[in-house]
Amino acid sequence: MTPTRRRAGHEARSSPRGSIWAAGGEDLRARLVARDERALAELIDVASPWLLGIAQGMLQDPVEAEEVVLEVMTIAWNRIELVGAEGSALMPWLLRVTRNRTIDRLRARRRRGSALAAASADPGIVRHVEDESRIDEAGAPGWHVHRSVHAALDSLPEDQRTAVRLAYFEGLTHSEIAERLAIPLGTVKTRLRLGFGRLRVSLAPIKDWVL
Amino acid sequence: MSAHDWFVEHRMDYVARTLEESELRTFQDHLARCPECAGEVASIERDLAWLPMGAAPVALRPGLSRRLAEGVLETRGRRWMRRAMPAAMAASLLLGAAGWLAGRLETERLARELQERDRRLAALTDTVSITRGADRVLQASIDMDGREGGILIFDDSATHRWNVVIHGLPPAPAGQVYRFWFICEEKMVPGAEVSAGANPALFTLPMPPEGGKVMGAALTVESLATPPMEPRGRTLAELML
Numbered sequence: 001m002t003p004t005r006r007r008a009g010h011e012a013r014s015s016p017r018g019s020i021w022a023a024g025g026e027d028l029r030a031r032l033v034a035r036d037e038r039a040l041a042e043l044i045d046v047a048s049p050w051l052l053g054i055a056q057g058m059l060q061d062p063v064e065a066e067e068v069v070l071e072v073m074t075i076a077w078n079r080i081e082l083v084g085a086e087g088s089a090l091m092p093w094l095l096r097v098t099r100n101r102t103i104d105r106l107r108a109r110r111r112r113g114s115a116l117a118a119a120s121a122d123p124g125i126v127r128h129v130e131d132e133s134r135i136d137e138a139g140a141p142g143w144h145v146h147r148s149v150h151a152a153l154d155s156l157p158e159d160q161r162t163a164v165r166l167a168y169f170e171g172l173t174h175s176e177i178a179e180r181l182a183i184p185l186g187t188v189k190t191r192l193r194l195g196f197g198r199l200r201v202s203l204a205p206i207k208d209w210v211l
Numbered sequence: 212m213s214a215h216d217w218f219v220e221h222r223m224d225y226v227a228r229t230l231e232e233s234e235l236r237t238f239q240d241h242l243a244r245c246p247e248c249a250g251e252v253a254s255i256e257r258d259l260a261w262l263p264m265g266a267a268p269v270a271l272r273p274g275l276s277r278r279l280a281e282g283v284l285e286t287r288g289r290r291w292m293r294r295a296m297p298a299a300m301a302a303s304l305l306l307g308a309a310g311w312l313a314g315r316l317e318t319e320r321l322a323r324e325l326q327e328r329d330r331r332l333a334a335l336t337d338t339v340s341i342t343r344g345a346d347r348v349l350q351a352s353i354d355m356d357g358r359e360g361g362i363l364i365f366d367d368s369a370t371h372r373w374n375v376v377i378h379g380l381p382p383a384p385a386g387q388v389y390r391f392w393f394i395c396e397e398k399m400v401p402g403a404e405v406s407a408g409a410n411p412a413l414f415t416l417p418m419p420p421e422g423g424k425v426m427g428a429a430l431t432v433e434s435l436a437t438p439p440m441e442p443r444g445r446t447l448a449e450l451m452l
Contacts, residue, residue, distance in 0.1 A: 037284065044279045049268035057266045066275065070282045077283045092260035099263050103228050142264060149265040167229045169266055174229050189224070196223045200258040207258050 029090055032080040040077055046141050047091060048073070051098040058102045058171045059109075068105065072098045091142075103171040145206065152202035160195030167192055218248050226255045338415055341367040341374045349450040353430065355381055362430055362448050371418045375403075375428075378411035383432060392429045392442055394451070395422030399429070401439040427451035 031039035055065035345365035360379020
């Protein structure tokens with residue numbers, strides 16, 4: 001199960017589900033627009049593991065992560081006419097909204113200074129969540145994209161990769177990263193600028209994949 | 212470095228959401244006014260569209276797919292309810308307020324009516340108590356223009372009051388009025404103007420504070436022009452204790 005390219009000349013790889021991971025993504029969107037509840041179930045099956053991965057990775061709370069996914073799926077279902085229109089793809093939209101919603105919750109939680117924030121800093125809890133539920137093999141649709149992104153991340157120098165991971169996958173701000181790494185704020189900004197700049201280049205070949 | 216340079220420099224940070232909250236709001240305000248930055252931000256978002264998939268996927272707990280689907284569909288129903296609920300609540304409040312107002316007005320009307328009835332009942336009870344406690348009852352017939360009526364006086368010496376009942380009186384002639392008098396030792400003291408409209412006419416009178424001892428009572432027909440100081444008209448009835 002792999003993504004396909006929109007551009008002519010690239011071989012479209014088929015998907016057993018014929019879902020958002022294949023060129024039939026437009027078909028799924030059309031069915032969602034037609035309020036096909038089976039299409040909703042397909043979307044949930046295929047996209048949720050990834051959305052949950054983003055939310056759970058930042059929040060370190062499976063229940064809250066599921067709430068985020070439910071929110072995002074609800075928005076997608078209710079606004080599907082707008083989502084994925086004008087050439088923008090459905091899956092990147094879901095990913096972006098999930099990440100934004102998760103960061104909103106994370107920062108609200110930090111403002112409240114809740115006990116969960118403290119818990120998230122406990123590496124034991126992080127390990128527990130990851131050990132129990134992470135998919136560690138290419139069993140999920142979209143794994144190919146995951147590998148491509150990982151390859152791009154792995155190509156970064158370690159200091160940039162660390163900064164990017166804290167910023168992008170843990171939702172920390174500049175100042176929080178500086179504090180976490182005990183480095184000057186300017187250094188954080190420089191590392192992120194360089195790191196994201198490289199990622200733009202290395203991820204450019206897959207940016208038009210249709211999921 | 213111009214002000215715009217700061218936004219150019221932080222476009223990537225905006226997409227990555229690494230800006231502090233205040234910086235984020237500033238950037239959002241700027242984006243709404245700057246097509247160049249908005250275009251470049253959209254371009255960065257496209258380039259990094261798949262970057263979130265760097266996070267490893269998580270296996271869904273058993274039944275989660277179904278619960279999510281149910282949640283989405285249920286939320287849709289709740290959303291409709293949320294949209295309809297304010298209107299329904301507003302209508303309910305309006306109806307409730309109108310109902311409350313109408314209810315309150317009706318309650319006030321009923322309260323006033325009840326108060327009036329209580330007052331009448333109390334008066335009637337008082338009147339009846341005089342009638343029941345009367346030591347003496349005086350009675351006389353009245354002949355007014357060939358029409359026969361009567362007058363009854365219940366004398367309650369304990370409360371020094373009289374219940375007077377007059378019945379069978381025709382309407383008073385034009386320009387005239389029926390008057391009830393106390394016959395006292397020293398003079399005639401006006402008691403009450405009798406309404407012939409109420410048949411029988413019933414009224415309660417305390418003993419007059421002037422004129423000395425009450426000896427009896429009289430009913431006369433007086434001119435409306437005559438001040439009610441002393442009887443000058445025709446006497447219809449006279450009762451002596």
